[in-house]
Amino acid sequence: MGIVLGPNRYGKAQVRVVHVVRDGDRHTLRDLDVRTALAGDLAATHLTGDNGQVLPTDSQKNTVYAFARKHGVASPEAFALLLARHFVHAQPAVRSAEVAVREFGWQRLGQHSFQRGGAETRTATVSYDGETARVVSGLTDLVLLNTTNSEFHGFVRDEYTTLPETTDRILATAVDARWRHLDADADWDAAHRQVREALVAAFVETYSRSLQQTLYAMGRRVLETRPEVAEIKLSLPNRHHLPVDLSPFGLDNPNAVFVATDQPYGVIEGTVGRDGVAPADGDW
DSSP states (O other): OOOOOOOOOBOOOOEEEEEEEEETTEEEEEEEEEEEEEEESOHHHHHTOOOTTOOOHHHHHHHHHHHHHHHOOSOHHHHHHHHHHHHHHHOTTEEEEEEEEEEEEEEEOSSSOEEEEEEEEEEEEEEEOSSOEEEEEEEEEEEEEESSSBOBOSOOOOTTOOOOOBSSOOEEEEEEEEEEESSSOSOHHHHHHHHHHHHHHHHHHOOBSSHHHHHHHHHHHHHHHOTTEEEEEEEEEOOOEEEOOOGGGTOOOSSOOEEEOOSSOOEEEEEEEOTTSOOOGGGO
């Protein structure tokens, strides 16, 4: 049985670039972490050590910085599109490029003063094959919590089940969401803001009988309000908040005092898409 080289790619990871636009006294800040990955006619470097078609990863890093200066950073998606198209068109051996960007949020305190935001991070991944650009936007660690309007009961019980049923509980999660766009042309900042608003609104307004039900409601709300989104993938960890037993102290606990537990935790995952739109797992 022969041995062959399979699919391969290479690139630069964790390229941190902070871009400042100085419009008089008012400055605008964007803080990115960029990852590049190039694929194409690159077998020779693996099989013979011939690097004649290899664009060094250090050059890819330098391109990120140079493009930030030449083109600015209008949005993570727009910046990733510029880079992906450049690598494919500028390098004959490169057939496809993927550029993934994470953006760290900063809250404005003044004309040129900022405070780092919470754990939430904006994401964007662009893949380009010389003809078609595919854009997947997203966010991670969007922490949400409802103090009521959440139940969980009627589930399967076996000999190992100890979880009590509840008709009133805290529902908390840290949303990890990625959504695929139908095309590569949008007002990316506005689209991201509106998808985020739809996710939050659905979480707030859904009376939840399971975190699975909430996941579907959030995905459905995004597709109902954002026609440019083809499908959305959600991962919702269940951040448990358990009522504390205060009876040893002669006290009741009418869902007032809880302990927040980090581990272990359940994870609910799912995809909500449009009927008739083909899934594209390769774009994720």
